[in-house]
Amino acid sequence: MLIWAVLVIINGLAAATSPPQGGQSLLMPQNITEGTPVSLPCRLSGRINWFRGAKQIIGDPRRQMDRHGNLHFSYVDVSDTAVYKCSRASNSKVKLVNPVHLNVIKAAGKVKDAMPKLQYSSGTTHVTLGQDVTQQCIFSGRPVPVVTWYHDDNQITETARVKLSFTSVTIKNMSEEDTGTYRCIGKNTVTSNSHVVNLTLPVQPNAELSTTPAEQNDDTTAGKICIF
Template sequence: MIAEMAHLDVVVPPEIVDNETSGETTVEEGNSVTLTCKARGYPMPVVSWRREDNLKIVLRDQGNKKVTVTEGDQLRLTRVKRSDMGPYLCIAKNGIPPSVSKRIMLRVNFAPVLEVPVHMIGSPLGKEVTVRCKVESSPRAVATWRKEPGEQMIISSHKYNVTEYKEGFYVTQMSLTIRNFTLEDAITYRCVASNSLGATASSVQVYEIQPQKTRTSTKNDGDDSRLGNQIPLAASDHDKNDLDDFYNELDDPINNYLDPYHPGGILDNDRDREPLLKDPDIPKSPTGSKTFPYLNGGGGEGAVGIGSRWWWWAWVVVVVFWSVVLPGRVAF
C-alpha cells in the first residue's frame, strides 16, 4: 500500500465582532476613554486604528505622541480634548481579502464657549449692520440673540435676520443682521448659548456713525496738494544744483567787474550797460577808454583809473621793490 499525508488550512477573511466592539462613545472633556475593536478570522486579524478625517491621533499617555495609525484591539485616549472628537475607524486585516472596518464615533461633551470677533461695531443710519458670534459646544447648544435691556429674544422678521451655520462637530456660526438701522437700534445685543453642561453669553455694542461732511476744496488746498505731489530731489541732484549756483556766482563778478563789456557777458548790450555807468561810485570814462570798478578808487580817468585804496599802493611799492631796488642790491 502506498499512502501520502496532506495538511489542509482553511483560511477565513477577517470579521469584526459587533457585540465585543465599541459603538458611539461619549466622554466629558478632560476624562479618559478606551475604544475596543474585536475581530476574528484565520489567520488571526491585526486591528489598527485611524481617524476618518485623517487627523493625527494624540497618545497623551505616551508623551503626547501623534500618530496617523496605531495597532491593537484597544485605543486608549487620556485627558480627552474637544479636538479629539470625531469618527475613528477600526480596521481588521489578515492577508485574506477583503479587509473589514467599523466606524466608531467619539463625542466629547463640554460647556458652551462663545467667541465674538468684534465687540463694538458702528453703522450710519439707514444701512444694514451685521453682528456675529461663534459658539463651541457639545452637545449642540441652543443659541439665541437678545436685546439689552430686558433680554428680549430676537427672531427673524422684516427688521431682523437671524442665521445659524453649523461648522464641524461642535462649532456653530451665529449672525444677526439689522435692516434699516435707526437710533433705536443703537443698543447692546447679547449672544446667549446653553446646553446641559452650562450656559454663557457675550455682548456686542452697536452705535451710530455720523456721516462725514463733504470738504470744499480751495485754491490754497489745490496749491498745497500740488506741492505735496512734487517729487523731492535726490541728494545727487542737490549737489548738482549747488555746483551750478557756485559757478554762476563766479561768473557774475567776472562779467560785471573784470570785463563788463566782454562779448557774451551778462552786460552785453547798452541797456544792461547803462545802470552800471549810472552808479555814482563808478565815474564815466572818455570815449575809447574803459573803467574798471575794482581798480578805480573814484578819482582817476583814462585807460585804467588808479584810486586811493591803500592796498593798491601797497602792491605798487612791492612791484617797484622787486623790479628796481632788489636787482640793484644784488648787482652791488
C-alpha cells in the first residue's frame, strides 16, 4: 500500500511529517499564490522524469529540471494546479515518488513582474580533458528570465562542440582552454542577475592538494519544497 507523506508549510518551506496511522492515504494540497517561484525536490538518482498527473512534463523555459532531478518553476500559474511526481525507469519499470499536490491560488490583484533570482546552479565542477560537461543556472522571475552565458567575459555562442539550452551550456570533448570562470546572466524586463560557476581540472599528483569538494552547487531543494 502506498502511503503519502503529509507536508506542511513552515516559514515558507514544506516539511514532511509522519505518515497517517491506520493505513490511510493522504495527499495534502500545498496552497501557493500564482506568480510564486517553486522548486520540487526528487529523492531519486539516475535518469529522472517528472509527471503532471499521468502526463510526462516536457521542459520549457518556465519549468526546468536541474541535473539532480529537482523541478523548478520560474513562477506558477493557476493552470499549474495538479499532482506532481518524479520517476526513474529501472528494469522496464517506472518508479514514481515524491507526490506533491500543488494548488495554485489566484492572486488578489494583478500579478506583479519579478526580478530574476537564482534557484539553482551547478557550482564548481572538476572536469577531465576529453569529457562532455554541462553547466546550468536556473533563475526564477516573471517574465521568465532569458539566460545567456559568458566564458572569461566572452559571450558563448553555439558551435559544433558547444550547445546551449534554456538554462545550460554543454561543452563536448573538453579542452584545457574550456576551463575557467563561466558567468550566467538571467535577464527579464525588470532587471538582470548573474552568477559565477567554474570548470577546473583535477589536481595533479605532484601539485598541492586541494580541499575543494568534487562538486559544489547552490541547490537547496533537497528534501523540501522551496517557495521563493
